[in-house]
Amino acid sequence: MTGFIKINNLSLISGRIKMKRYRKELWFETSKRREFINITREVEKCLKESGIAEGLLLCNAMHITSSVFINDDESGLHQDFEKWLEKLAPEKPYSQYLHNGYEDNADAHMKRQIMGREAVVAVTGGKLDLGPWEQIFYGEFDGKRRKRVLVKIIGD
Amino acid sequence: MTGFIKINNLSLISGRIKMKRYRKELWFETSKRREFINITREVEKCLKESGIAEGLLLCNAMHITSSVFINDDESGLHQDFEKWLEKLAPEKPYSQYLHNGYEDNADAHMKRQIMGREAVVAVTGGKLDLGPWEQIFYGEFDGKRRKRVLVKIIGD
Amino acid sequence: MTGFIKINNLSLISGRIKMKRYRKELWFETSKRREFINITREVEKCLKESGIAEGLLLCNAMHITSSVFINDDESGLHQDFEKWLEKLAPEKPYSQYLHNGYEDNADAHMKRQIMGREAVVAVTGGKLDLGPWEQIFYGEFDGKRRKRVLVKIIGD
Numbered sequence: 001m002t003g004f005i006k007i008n009n010l011s012l013i014s015g016r017i018k019m020k021r022y023r024k025e026l027w028f029e030t031s032k033r034r035e036f037i038n039i040t041r042e043v044e045k046c047l048k049e050s051g052i053a054e055g056l057l058l059c060n061a062m063h064i065t066s067s068v069f070i071n072d073d074e075s076g077l078h079q080d081f082e083k084w085l086e087k088l089a090p091e092k093p094y095s096q097y098l099h100n101g102y103e104d105n106a107d108a109h110m111k112r113q114i115m116g117r118e119a120v121v122a123v124t125g126g127k128l129d130l131g132p133w134e135q136i137f138y139g140e141f142d143g144k145r146r147k148r149v150l151v152k153i154i155g156d
Numbered sequence: 157m158t159g160f161i162k163i164n165n166l167s168l169i170s171g172r173i174k175m176k177r178y179r180k181e182l183w184f185e186t187s188k189r190r191e192f193i194n195i196t197r198e199v200e201k202c203l204k205e206s207g208i209a210e211g212l213l214l215c216n217a218m219h220i221t222s223s224v225f226i227n228d229d230e231s232g233l234h235q236d237f238e239k240w241l242e243k244l245a246p247e248k249p250y251s252q253y254l255h256n257g258y259e260d261n262a263d264a265h266m267k268r269q270i271m272g273r274e275a276v277v278a279v280t281g282g283k284l285d286l287g288p289w290e291q292i293f294y295g296e297f298d299g300k301r302r303k304r305v306l307v308k309i310i311g312d
Numbered sequence: 313m314t315g316f317i318k319i320n321n322l323s324l325i326s327g328r329i330k331m332k333r334y335r336k337e338l339w340f341e342t343s344k345r346r347e348f349i350n351i352t353r354e355v356e357k358c359l360k361e362s363g364i365a366e367g368l369l370l371c372n373a374m375h376i377t378s379s380v381f382i383n384d385d386e387s388g389l390h391q392d393f394e395k396w397l398e399k400l401a402p403e404k405p406y407s408q409y410l411h412n413g414y415e416d417n418a419d420a421h422m423k424r425q426i427m428g429r430e431a432v433v434a435v436t437g438g439k440l441d442l443g444p445w446e447q448i449f450y451g452e453f454d455g456k457r458r459k460r461v462l463v464k465i466i467g468d
Contacts, residue, residue, distance in 0.1 A: 018468050019175060019331060021366045023436055054177045055310055056214060058368060058432050062443030064383045070273050071220045071265055076254035080262050081269075084245065089396065098388035106392050109383055113393075113427055115269055117382050120214050120276055120432055122308035124179055129306060131218030150441060152434035154367055154467060155310065156174050175331060210333045211466055212370060226429050227376045227421055232410035236418050237425075240401065271425055276370050276432055278464035280335055285462060287374030311466065312330050 022050030022153040025062070030143035033091075034111075036078045037138045039068075039149065043121075044128060046151045053126045055155015059136060060118035063147045065108035067115035067139035070130075085111045085141075108141035115139045123155055178206030178309040181218070186299035189247075190267075192234045193294045195224075195305065199277075200284060202307045209282045211311015215292060216274035219303045221264035223271035223295035226286075241267045241297075264297035271295045279311055334362030334465040337374070342455035345403075346423075348390045349450045351380075351461065355433075356440060358463045365438040367467015371448060372430035375459045377420035379427035379451035382442075397423045397453075420453035427451045435467055 024046050028037060043059055059068045071077070089110035090096075097106030119136060122129035130136075138149055180202050184193060199215055215224050227233070245266035246252075253262030275292060278285035286292075294305055336358050340349060355371055371380045383389070401422035402408075409418030431448055434441035442448075450461055 019366070021467075023434065023441070054175070056212060056308070056368060058434055060432070060434075062446065064443070064445050069269065071269070072255075074255060076257060077262060077265055080253045080255050081266070084266055088244065088400065097392045099384075099386060099392050101388060106389060109389055110393070110396055113381065113383070116272065116428065118432055120216070120274055122179065122214055122216075122306055124308070129179070129308065131220070131304070131306075133220050134218065148443070150434055150443075152368070152436070152441065155177075210331070212368060212464070225425065227425070228411075230411060232413060233418060233421055236409045236411050237422070240422055244400065272428065276372070276430055278335065278370055278372075278462055280464070285335070285464065287376070287460070287462075289376050290374065311333075 019154050020050065020052050020156050022046065022052060024151045026149040026151065027146055028138055028140065028148070029146045030140045033143050034082060035140045035143055036081070037140070038073050038135050039138050040136045043136050043151055047123060047128060047153060050153045052123055052153050052155040055123045055153060057121045057123050057128065058118060058152045059121065060150050061112070062150050065105050065112055065142035066147055067112045067117060068119050068149055069115045069137055069139055070119050070134050071137060072133055073135040085114065088114060105142040111141040123153065175310050176206065176208050176312050178202065178208060180307045182305045182307065183302055184294055184296065184304070185302045186296045189299050190238060191296045191299055192237070193296070194229050194291050195294050196292045199292050199307055203279060203284060203309060206309045208279055208309050208311040211279045211309060213277045213279050213284065214274060214308045215277065216306050217268070218306050221261050221268055221298035222303055223268045223273060224275050224305055225271045225293055225295055226275050226290050227293060228289055229291040241270065244270060261298040267297045279309065331466050332362065332364050332468050334358065334364060336463045338461045338463065339458055340450055340452065340460070341458045342452045345455050346394060347452045347455055348393070350385050350447050351450050352448045355448050355463055359435060359440060359465060362465045364435055364465050364467040367435045367465060369433045369435050369440065369463065369465045370430060371433065371461060371463050374462050377417050377424055377454035378459055379424045379429060380431050380448065380461055381427045381451055382431050382446050382448055384445055385447040397426065400426060417454040423453045435465065
């Protein structure tokens with residue numbers, strides 16, 4: 001009976017209805033303690049790989065001494081950021097921070113609060129829905145070791 | 157045969173299961189270089205238009221010298237913010253920032269990092285799920301020109 | 313007729329296809345004006361309760377003088393944060409802020425901007441998809457009264 005076969009096909013679909021989801025870790029190892037890396041192309045690749053056309057993309061540092069943030073890809077500004085963050089939360093003297101008993105990175109935990117942990121980006125028509133100058137950066141404040149960023153996308 | 161007609165109806169639904177999604181740009185042109193604008197009503201209108209009852213709403217500046225943030229709608233506090241941000245990242249002298257070769261807005265890029273790029277708001281029962289005093293603001297730090305905010309909502 | 317019964321079962325599912333969603337408020341009352349509370353276990357409980365395996369979790373302060381942020385669970389660092397935030401946005405003298413006509417908490421509105429309102433966390437395989445040292449905190453800057461945090465999860 002044709003009707004019965006169709007019903008079975010439908011039951012396959014109705015048994016489990018899922019959003020699309022995608023997850024990837026991006027790894028970085030900077031040669032300097034502090035560095036800003038434009039990761040927009042990497043994140044775009046993730047989105048393409050995901051096949052998701054509409055949804056939300058979360059991009060966050062998985063470490064607590066680094067940031068993911070959105071700003072301008074301009075080297076003068078990045079030097080300004082470095083100087084500014086050093087003014088607001090200086091690295092040295094290490095002894096000014098209680099956290100620096102066994103560590104020397106208290107300043108990095110602070111710099112990361114100013115620059116933020118994560119960016120949430122809209123996904124529209126299969127693309128990152130960014131303004132004309134918006135670029136996604138990994139901000140490293142305690143580098144010279146392997147650290148990672150999470151990209152998670154949900155949608156359909 | 158009644159049964160067969162019903163099967164066909166179902167197959168229409170099973171063919172493509174989608175989350176609801178909504179996208180809108182809100183445009184602003186401030187008369188001053190720096191200004192805070194309460195956009196909660198505008199964002200509520202977007203949510204109503206979307207017909208989404210449950211989900212997440214992303215509201216972000218599409219420019220890198222402005223912010224979307226949630227705080228208090230109190231004019232004294234806004235003047236305090238203005239003074240405080242000028243203390244942490246002063247506009248002048250322009251020459252203190254490398255970014256200001258062709259530009260004069262390095263301070264705006266910094267102010268926006270403190271105030272943030274985006275707010276993610278829960279959508280519950282068709283409403284913005286905000287606390288009693290939470291209001292959504294557009295924070296302009298380099299105005300006097302047309303700039304925009306993205307509202308993206310996903311859910312059902 | 314067996315086939316007809318099956319069709320009716322399916323129509324129940326096809327009538328309303330929904331993402332899973334979950335909402336909970338976490339309440340806090342600190343004994344001090346400023347305090348950091350690790351809420352990671354509480355948020356994990358919410359996720360378990362939700363039954364959501366894949367999606368996004370939003371955790372935000374519902375008050376504008378407190379924060380939800382992700383950083384290190386190290387008491388030395390928390391004391392460093394306290395000192396640092398007092399340097400960037402001092403509580404006293406109250407008279408330095410216009411907001412403090414009827415209030416005394418202008419500094420709390422500023423501290424919260426630096427530490428942030430919200431964290432968005434990926435949900436993967438039924439767990440909070442956090443890096444090894446990432447812990448979720450409630451940051452209170454104007455306490456000694458009942459205040460709350462929203463946990464909203466969407467996914468499937």
